[in-house]
Amino acid sequence: MRIASLHVYPVKSLRGMDVGAADVERQGLRGDRRWMVIEHDGSNLTARKHPPMLGVRAVADGAAGLRLSAAGLPDLHVEAPGTDVERIEVGLSRVGTATPAGEAADAWLTRALDRPARLVWLDDPTRRSVAPEHGGRPGDTLSFADDGPLLVTTTASMERLNAWIREAHPEHATLPMERFRPNLVVDGADEPFAEDAWRSMRVGDVELRFAEQCDRCVMTTIDLETLRTGKEPIRTLARHRRWDGKTWFGVRMVPVTTGRVAVGDAVEVADA
Structure with a gap:
C-alpha cells in the first residue's frame, strides 16, 4: 500500500x-484547519449550514498565511494574527477563544459567502484536546x-x-x-x-x-x-x-x- x-x-x-x-x-497535517469561519455571535459556520462555503478555496500562502479565492472576487492574502491581538470567544468545543484575522478578511468572506462572517485563527493547537x-x-x-x-x-x-x-x-x-x-x-x-x-x-x-x-x-x-x-x-x-x-x-x-x-x-x- x-x-x-x-x-x-x-x-x-x-x-x-x-x-x-x-x-x-x-x-x-501542518496547517490543516488552523483557521475557522464564525458568525458574529462566535458560533462556527460550516458548509453543513451554508453550502456556498465550498465555493471558496483556501491555500497556504507564506509561513502561516492564507490566500483566499472565490469566483467574482480578487484573491485575498491573510497573514496569521500577531500575539498582541486579543482573542475572542468562539463556540467550538474545547477551545474557548480564537484570534480574529481582521476587518479585511471579514469583509472579503462576508462578500464571498453573501452573509456576515468572521475569520479566526487558532494560535496554539496544543490547547485543544x-x-x-x-x-x-x-x-x-x-x-x-x-x-x-x-x-x-x-x-x-x-x-x-x-x-x-x-x-x-x-x-x-x-x-x-x-x-x-x-x-x-x-x-x-x-x-x-x-x-x-x-x-x-x-x-x-x-x-x-x-x-x-x-x-x-x-x-x-x-x-x-x-x-x-x-x-x-x-x-x-x-x-x-x-x-x-x-x-x-x-x-x-x-x-x-x-x-x-x-x-x-x-x-x-x-x-x-
Whole structure:
C-alpha cells in the first residue's frame, strides 16, 4: 500500500489544497484547519449550514498565511494574527477563544459567502484536546477539526462506494474522494473498507493510532461544482454502511510520532 494523495484544508469547511508532501504534527497535517469561519455571535459556520462555503478555496500562502479565492472576487492574502491581538470567544468545543484575522478578511468572506462572517485563527493547537469519546488520550491535541487530527480513506473503499451507486443509479456521476475531505488517501488496500480494522498505520517514521471510524454528514452530499445538495453518498451509505443510527466512511487517526510524509510513500498497517 502507498499514499495516493495528501490534502490540507487550511480553513475549516472551505475547499482545501492537494499537496505532494506534508509534515505530520501531533494535531494533524501542518496547517490543516488552523483557521475557522464564525458568525458574529462566535458560533462556527460550516458548509453543513451554508453550502456556498465550498465555493471558496483556501491555500497556504507564506509561513502561516492564507490566500483566499472565490469566483467574482480578487484573491485575498491573510497573514496569521500577531500575539498582541486579543482573542475572542468562539463556540467550538474545547477551545474557548480564537484570534480574529481582521476587518479585511471579514469583509472579503462576508462578500464571498453573501452573509456576515468572521475569520479566526487558532494560535496554539496544543490547547485543544481530542475528546475521549472520539478516541482521545491524555496529550492528544487537535486543530479546529471536528473530532480527530487525521482522516484516512482508501481508494478501494471509494471505488466500491461508486460501484454501489452505479448499481442502483446507472446515470449517476462518479463521486470524487474530495466529497469526504480526507487528509491521507491510501491506495492498494486488499479490499474495500479494510481500514475499519486498522489499529495502527506507519508511513516511514510516522506512526498513527486508530481513534474511531468516521460518521458522515450532509456535507458529503454537496456537489462541489454546483454547490447544491443531493442524495449521494448518504443514500447509498445508508443501505450498505449504516449502524448505530449513522453512516460511515473512513477512519480517524491520531499521530503517535511526527515527521514528513509524501505521495508514494509505503504504508504499513496492523489490524485488530
